[in-house]
Amino acid sequence: MKTNIRFEPGRRDVLRMLGAAGLGIAGAGLVALPGCGVYAAEDGEAFAAWEFPGGERIPERVVARAALLGASPHNTQPWGVAISPAAVELRARFDRNLGTMDGLRRELHIGLGCAVENMAIAAAAVGRAATVALLPDPTDPALVARVALTPATARPSALFDAIPNRHTNRGPYLDGAAAPGLEAALRGLQDERSLEFHWLDSLGERARFRQETIDATEAITGDADMSRDSDRWYRHTAEEIVANRDGTSIDAAGLGASERTLGKAGARPSEESANTYWLDATRTRHTTGSAFAILSSTTESTRVDQLRVGRVYQRMHLWATSQGLGMQPLNQLAERQDREEAQKLEPRFTRALASFVGSGRRAQMLFRIGYPWERAFASARRPLEWVLS
Ligand SMILES: Cc1cc2nc3c(=O)[nH]c(=O)nc-3n(C[C@H](O)[C@H](O)[C@H](O)COP(=O)(O)O)c2cc1C
Structure with missing residues (x-):
């Protein structure tokens, strides 16, 4: 593998670290220690697809x-x-x-x-x-x-x-201003006529986007259906990861080494503690960085538009990776916008998004960009043999 972090402490080490960490993450519901299920990041068959192109x-x-x-x-x-x-x-x-x-x-x-x-x-x-x-x-x-x-x-x-090398980075980023030329470089990667790129880098815009995203996260965690459907894709143990090779995981959560180790050693967090953790991370790490950005389409929002948004987002993330920059999608506002439409709810977050992209546009993909403090870990992938049709 490209990177193997072979840090596999035994139960006693974990207990010692738990003491050293002062139970600092207990509030996030990550610490239960029923047994020591700590496993290495990016290790084994679930991550083999990242050997790319390898010998192919x-x-x-x-x-x-x-x-x-x-x-x-x-x-x-x-x-x-x-x-x-x-x-x-x-x-x-x-x-x-x-x-x-x-x-x-x-x-x-x-x-x-x-x-x-x-x-x-x-x-x-x-x-x-x-x-x-x-x-x-x-x-x-x-x-x-x-x-x-x-x-x-x-x-x-x-x-x-x-x-x-491209991995979603959910750790803290430097909060400093964007490097000169960053906005222009990203704009230069957006070549789809039906899409627009919105760049939010002033202190005022960043503060407003941040607060709206926190509010949208609260709305999602307070929505029993959304909360359950999100939690369904979380994989906690090494066995779950290798069996499914998909979903979200502790290693991809942007945590430090001790938090990841303690999290793995503990039982699967309840849906409620996962929500508490997510909201806390959104208030702290996830909303740091140099700028937020939004890719929008017309309000027609066709499937082809959405596919094009994906193409442009991926291109931007690959370019950012080549420059040592971190990126993380932050789609809570768009998720609530869709929920409001599907459930005919008061358009609270639809309006918030329109205030960023204009009422004639539909926000499709929201993300942050900046200089990360730490590298991000790969998430699992299903191999080619599993997806051939
Ligand atoms: C359409 C879309 C929406 C996403 N929304 C979020 C999000 O709101 N928050 C987040 O942390 N990651 C988000 N992601 C990132 C995915 O979770 C990530 O791509 C996936 O877990 C695979 O990890 P990787 O990007 O490191 O390969 C999104 C990705 C896509 C394509």
């Missing part, structure tokens, strides 16, 4: 394997792939969804767009010109993209090199 020499298989490393909501990986020498097709797995957390399946489609972008970048690097057709068959909504491949000169790129 067949161009269309490199393209397919790149798709698996895209970002996806709660690491649901809602995709399947079909491979032939002339094309790789990406198919939606609609059953791999976030339920009421993504009632309109906006995020599911953005995640599929992330996979498409990795495919296009990988194709160029392995000597294939890629022609991408999004939703090419109106009678088959699961056929999300056909990426036709024809031989071409190989064009290695920094974005291709970043594919196995």
Whole structure:
């Protein structure tokens, strides 16, 4: 593996550290210590897909394997792939969804767009010109993209090199101003005419986005259906991670080493303590950074728009990775916007989002960017054999 943190203390060590940590995270419900289930980060078969491109020499298989490393909501990986020498097709797995957390399946489609972008970048690097057709068959909504491949000169790129190093970073970032040129560089990566890029870097805008995001997080944790559907994708033990190779985990949560170790040693946190932890992290770590940004579409918000948003988001995250920057999607406001639409609720967060993007636009993907204090760990991936169709 690229990085193996082989820190596997025994139960006695964990107890000693627990004392040293002064039970500091007990309030988050992470410490129970019924047995010592501590496991190493990024270790084993669940993380093998990140050995990319590894020894893979067949161009269309490199393209397919790149798709698996895209970002996806709660690491649901809602995709399947079909491979032939002339094309790789990406198919939606609609059953791999976030339920009421993504009632309109906006995020599911953005995640599929992330996979498409990795495919296009990988194709160029392995000597294939890629022609991408999004939703090419109106009678088959699961056929999300056909990426036709024809031989071409190989064009290695920094974005291709970043594919196995891109990980969502949920740790603290420096709170300083954005580097000059950062906004322009990100804008330069947004080439879709139907989309707009909104950059929030003034102190006032950041404070307002931060508070609205905290309020939206509170609304989600207070919504029993959303809370349950979110929690369903959390994998606590090494056994759960290797069996499912998806979902969210302690290692990807942006915690320090002692908190991760203690968290693993403890029992699975209850839904309530996970919510308390998430809200606390949103108030502290998750809203640090140089700027927040939003990708929006027109209010029509078509599936193709959402796929395009995913492509642009993935491209930006790969570029940020190549520059040593951290990124984390922060979609609580958009999740509540969709919930308000689906449930015909008072449009509290819909209005908040309109105040950032304008009333003629629909916010699709929200994120923060900045210089992280710590590197982020990889999350598990299902291997190619599991997703071939
Ligand atoms: C559409 C979409 C929405 C997401 N929303 C959030 C979010 O609100 N908060 C968060 O921490 N991560 C969010 N993520 C990041 C995913 O959880 C992450 O991509 C996934 O767990 C896989 O991890 P990786 O990006 O490190 O490969 C989102 C990703 C996508 C594609």
